[in-house]
Amino acid sequence: MQNTVQNYDVVVVGGGPVGLATGWQAAERGHRTLVLDRYGFFDERGGTSGAERHWRLQYTQEDLFRLTLAARPLWHRLEHLAERTLIHHIGSLWFGDVDVDTNEGRIADTARVMDKLDVGYEWLGAREIERRYGFTALPDHYEGFMQPDGGTIDVRGTIAALYGLGQRAGCEFRSGERVLALEPDADGVTVRTGRQEYRAAKVVLAAGGHTNDLLGPLGAELDVKLYEMPLVSLRRRDERADFPFWFVFQQPTDEDTNLFYGFGRNPWSPGDLVRLGTVFEVNPLDHADRATGLPDPRHVGRVGEWVARHVPALDPTPVHTSACLAALPGDPGRQFHLGPVGHLVPHGEHIVVYSAGWGFKFVPLLGQICVDLAVDGRTAHDISRLSPSALREARP
Numbered sequence: 001m002q003n004t005v006q007n008y009d010v011v012v013v014g015g016g017p018v019g020l021a022t023g024w025q026a027a028e029r030g031h032r033t034l035v036l037d038r039y040g041f042f043d044e045r046g047g048t049s050g051a052e053r054h055w056r057l058q059y060t061q062e063d064l065f066r067l068t069l070a071a072r073p074l075w076h077r078l079e080h081l082a083e084r085t086l087i088h089h090i091g092s093l094w095f096g097d098v099d100v101d102t103n104e105g106r107i108a109d110t111a112r113v114m115d116k117l118d119v120g121y122e123w124l125g126a127r128e129i130e131r132r133y134g135f136t137a138l139p140d141h142y143e144g145f146m147q148p149d150g151g152t153i154d155v156r157g158t159i160a161a162l163y164g165l166g167q168r169a170g171c172e173f174r175s176g177e178r179v180l181a182l183e184p185d186a187d188g189v190t191v192r193t194g195r196q197e198y199r200a201a202k203v204v205l206a207a208g209g210h211t212n213d214l215l216g217p218l219g220a221e222l223d224v225k226l227y228e229m230p231l232v233s234l235r236r237r238d239e240r241a242d243f244p245f246w247f248v249f250q251q252p253t254d255e256d257t258n259l260f261y262g263f264g265r266n267p268w269s270p271g272d273l274v275r276l277g278t279v280f281e282v283n284p285l286d287h288a289d290r291a292t293g294l295p296d297p298r299h300v301g302r303v304g305e306w307v308a309r310h311v312p313a314l315d316p317t318p319v320h321t322s323a324c325l326a327a328l329p330g331d332p333g334r335q336f337h338l339g340p341v342g343h344l345v346p347h348g349e350h351i352v353v354y355s356a357g358w359g360f361k362f363v364p365l366l367g368q369i370c371v372d373l374a375v376d377g378r379t380a381h382d383i384s385r386l387s388p389s390a391l392r393e394a395r396p
C-alpha cells in the first residue's frame with residue numbers, strides 16, 4: 001500500500017553527479033528538494049565509473065568554452081566548501097592531426113578560440129611532444145598544444161563532496177527507488193516510484209542513459225546514443241614516468257574513430273598504474289540495461305597496439321580492463337541535452353532535462369543551470385545549442 005503523497009519544490013530523478021549537484025544547489029537556495037536514485041548513491045553503473053575524468057577549458061565551440069570558464073569558479077567554491085582539492089592541474093595535452101574533426105573538437109580551431117579568449121597554451125611539434133612527454137614514433141605532421149590549466153578531476157571525491165554538501169543543505173536523498181513514471185500537468189508533476197508517489201512543482205530529470213525510459217511514455221524521445229567505451233589500466237615500466245592528461249586526434253580508420261586518451265598518475269591515489277581509453281563510437285546499445293560492463297576485446301587490443309608503438313614508458317599488457325557506459329547526443333555538435341522539455345511533451349515546462357555528453361567537467365555549473373531553469377525558468381548562460389531535441393516528438 002502506498003503512503004500519502006509527499007510534496008517537494010524540486011524532485012531530481014537520478015543521483016549521479018549532475019543530479020547531486022542540482023539537489024545540493026536547490027536545497028542551498030532554500031527549496032524543498034528530493035533526489036531519487038534507482039541504484040544507490042556512489043553506484044557506478046549509471047556511467048560515472050572510475051576514479052578520474054578530464055578537466056579542460058578548451059572547446060572548439062566558443063559557447064561551450066565559455067561554459068567551462070563559467071564552471072571554473074564554481075569548482076573553486078565546491079572545493080572550498082568541501083575542504084578538498086577536486087581538480088588537479090596536471091595539464092591537458094591535445095595532439096595529432098590538427099584538422100581532424102572529432103567529437104572532442106578540432107585542435108587547430110580550438111587554438112584559435114584560445115587566442116580569441118586569451119587562454120594561454122603552448123604549441124608543440126611532434127618531436128617536442130616526444131621529448132617532453134615520452135611518446136615515440138609520432139608522424140612528423142602531428143602537432144598540438146599543452147593547456148596547463150587542464151588536468152584531471154577526482155570523480156569519487158566530487159560525488160562525496162556533493163552528497164555531503166547536499167545533506168548539510170537539507171536535501172533529502174532516497175536510493176534504491178526507481179522512478180516508474182512522470183505525470184506532468186498544469187500545476188506540476190506527479191512522480192511515481194515503486195514505493196511512493198511524490199508531487200513536485202518542478203522535476204529535474206538527470207537520469208543519463210535512462211532518460212528516454214521516462215520521456216518515451218510522454219511521447220518524446222531524446223536523440224541519445226549509448227556506447228560502452230573501454231578503459232584499460234596499464235603499468236608504468238618506470239615509476240618516474242608520468243603524463244599530463246593526453247588525447248590523440250587521428251584520422252578515423254574503417255573500423256573505428258582511432259581516438260585514444262590517457263591520464264597520468266592520480267595525484268590522489270598513488271600507484272604505478274595509469275588509465276587509458278578510446279573514444280570509439282561504434283556498436284551503440286539499444287538500451288542502457290543491456291550494458292555488460294565488459295569492454296570489446298578488439299578495442300582493448302587497439303589501445304595495446306597504440307601504446308606498444310607510441311608509449312614506451314607503459315607496459316601495453318592490460319592489468320585491468322573495464323567499460324564505461326557513455327550516453328552521447330546523436331548530433332555530436334551539440335554535446336549535451338540541457339533545458340526544459342516544454343516544447344516536446346505536454347506540460348513539459350515543469351520538467352528540466354540534462355542528459356548525455358561528456359559532462360563531468362561542467363558538474364557544478366550544470367547543477368546551477370538545472371536549478372536556474374527549474375526555479376526561475378531561465379539561466380544567464382548561453383545554452384541555446386543544448387536545447388533538448390527529439391527523435392520523436394509528442395503527438396498532439
Ligand code: BEZ
Pocket residue numbers: 054055056261279358
Ligand atoms: C573530454 O575531455 O571530454 C573527454 C576526455 C576523454 C574521453 C572523452 C571525453
